[in-house]
Amino acid sequence: MANPIVAVVGRPNVGKSTIFNRIVGDRISIVEDTPGVTRDRIYAHSEWIGHKFSVIDTGGIDISDEPFVNQIQDQAEIAIDEADVIVFLVSVKEGITDADEKVARILYKANKPVILAVNKVDNAELRQEIYDFYSLGFGDPYPISGSHGLGLGDLLDAIVKEFPEEKQEEQDDSIRFSLIGRPNVGKSSLVNAILGEDRVIVSDIAGTTRDAIDTKFTTPTGTHFTMVDTAGMRKKGKVYENTERYSVMRAMKAIDNSNVVLVVLNAEEGIREQDKRIAGYAHEAGRGIIIVVNKWDTLKKDNHTLHEFEAGIREQFAYLSYAPIIFVSAVTKQRLAQLPELIARVDQNHRRRVQSSTLNDVIMDAIAINPTPSDNGKRLRVYYGTQVSTEPPTFVIFVNDPDMMHFSYERFLENRIREAFDFTGTPIHLIERHRK
Numbered sequence: 283m284a285n286p287i288v289a290v291v292g293r294p295n296v297g298k299s300t301i302f303n304r305i306v307g308d309r310i311s312i313v314e315d316t317p318g319v320t321r322d323r324i325y326a327h328s329e330w331i332g333h334k335f336s337v338i339d340t341g342g343i344d345i346s347d348e349p350f351v352n353q354i355q356d357q358a359e360i361a362i363d364e365a366d367v368i369v370f371l372v373s374v375k376e377g378i379t380d381a382d383e384k385v386a387r388i389l390y391k392a393n394k395p396v397i398l399a400v401n402k403v404d405n406a407e408l409r410q411e412i413y414d415f416y417s418l419g420f421g422d423p424y425p426i427s428g429s430h431g432l433g434l435g436d437l438l439d440a441i442v443k444e445f446p447e448e449k450q451e452e453q454d455d456s457i458r459f460s461l462i463g464r465p466n467v468g469k470s471s472l473v474n475a476i477l478g479e480d481r482v483i484v485s486d487i488a489g490t491t492r493d494a495i496d497t498k499f500t501t502p503t504g505t506h507f508t509m510v511d512t513a514g515m516r517k518k519g520k521v522y523e524n525t526e527r528y529s530v531m532r533a534m535k536a537i538d539n540s541n542v543v544l545v546v547l548n549a550e551e552g553i554r555e556q557d558k559r560i561a562g563y564a565h566e567a568g569r570g571i572i573i574v575v576n577k578w579d580t581l582k583k584d585n586h587t588l589h590e591f592e593a594g595i596r597e598q599f600a601y602l603s604y605a606p607i608i609f610v611s612a613v614t615k616q617r618l619a620q621l622p623e624l625i626a627r628v629d630q631n632h633r634r635r636v637q638s639s640t641l642n643d644v645i646m647d648a649i650a651i652n653p654t655p656s657d658n659g660k661r662l663r664v665y666y667g668t669q670v671s672t673e674p675p676t677f678v679i680f681v682n683d684p685d686m687m688h689f690s691y692e693r694f695l696e697n698r699i700r701e702a703f704d705f706t707g708t709p710i711h712l713i714e715r716h717r718k
């Protein structure tokens with residue numbers, strides 16, 4: 283399930299961002315209707331000759347108030363912690379610098395494959411100079427030019443060769459979920475509280491997929507769960523742990539490995555910009571989502587508190603209107619017992635497949651109530667719809683002219699579909715296709 287992760291490391295100005303963008307290329311899709319998602323990317327998906335992987339630009343993880351040397355150290359350590367393959371980037375323009383040597387010393391200790399790439403080799407003459415870099419001790423240097431797009435194919439071939447063997451995922455029927463949120467919202471406390479619930483049976487806590495630690499448990503009703511990515515929680519105490527970019531990156535990695543994502547908010551501090559960014563990534567990834575408001579015990583409450591908080595969330599996270607909200611406390615354990623059941627329901631909805639005949643009844647009823655829009659005497663005609671995939675449920679609607687399907691009419695159809703089937707917690711995608 284998890285894609286291999288490639289990290290690009292190197293001292294400032296060697297061209298990490300340039301190379302990251304080259305590797306990721308146009309493949310990155312930026313969903314335009316998710317506010318708050320940063321456009322500057324540090325983690326993205328890519329693919330090379332049939333191999334899917336994720337890329338991290340550690341240079342983008344800015345550890346702002348740290349001195350320069352520590353920054354390099356932290357970035358290299360993040361790469362070692364998070365990646366399956368590390369690309370150590372240097373530059374032919376400056377040759378080997380002290381900072382390069384410092385990075386090299388940290389990477390020697392990495393128990394992960396390191397590929398040395400020499401950037402800014404913009405022409406054939408410069409190729410002669412790459413031999414100096416053998417002295418760094420990482421084998422053959424790969425000459426590349428980020429700005430001219432040279433040498434990237436060979437580099438990607440070398441990267442892909444180092445990917446770990448596709449591990450046979452133990453086939454189990456457990457529901458994979460993760461808790462994401464900015465630092466201090468109470469993710470670790472919730473994990474412990476969920477596992478500590480009465481009659482929850484924790485089966486094994488063993489490293490399964492690569493460096494991630496998955497925790498498997500079974501609830502009293504017999505549902506099996508896998509809690510993804512508690513490894514980050516064990517690594518507490520490193521300086522970079524509390525930086526925003528790092529928590530966003532960890533969140534994206536956890537989202538990749540989950541069926542259902544719990545977006546954890548802190549009732550005490552309210553909603554912050556960073557919460558919106560993190561939630562935006564979960565939404566874009568198309569996972570099942572539950573909004574968990576933790577530390578509910580810290581608020582002085584009256585009859586309106588819950589509704590006001592909920593209204594605030596609905597306003598700030600308008601694109602997550604499908605996500606249920608649950609107000610909990612890791613300390614008093616309020617409502618925590620309901621959480622596994624809610625996760626199971628969202629997972630089921632995320633995998634839901636509906637019959638075409640029922641779907642078309644819903645669509646035709648919808649059109650009867652609210653006729654399709656028309657433009658210049660031409661009317662949008664909807665012929666039929668069919669579900670083409672799950673996780674998330676995706677529907678193709680055949681129409682006479684896809685351009686005539688306005689956002690508001692599509693939203694109307696989506697709402698009718700949601701009223702007819704339980705899609706609580708899952709995004710659903712509608713795709714219009716032309717049919718004569």
Ligand SMILES: Nc1nc2c(ncn2[C@@H]2O[C@H](COP(=O)(O)OP(=O)(O)OP(=O)(O)O)[C@@H](O)[C@H]2O)c(=O)[nH]1
Pocket residue numbers: 292293294295296297298299300301341342401402403404426427428429430
């Ligand atoms: N000549 C040449 N310049 C390059 C090449 N790749 C990147 N550069 C330039 O090198 C400079 C640094 O590139 P970035 O991609 O920002 O480097 P970085 O390593 O991400 O830098 P930090 O964000 O400071 O860590 C920019 O001015 C780029 O235009 C290349 O292949 N050839």
Ligand SMILES: Nc1nc2c(ncn2[C@@H]2O[C@H](COP(=O)(O)OP(=O)(O)OP(=O)(O)O)[C@@H](O)[C@H]2O)c(=O)[nH]1
Pocket residue numbers: 463464465466467468469470471472515518576577578579580610611612613614
């Ligand atoms: N009052 C109250 N405090 C809580 C609750 N949940 C967590 N805390 C406290 O909030 C602080 C942060 O909790 P953690 O569980 O470490 O938060 P985290 O999200 O895992 O933090 P990072 O690992 O830094 O991302 C701790 O002091 C917890 O005791 C809660 O429900 N109520």
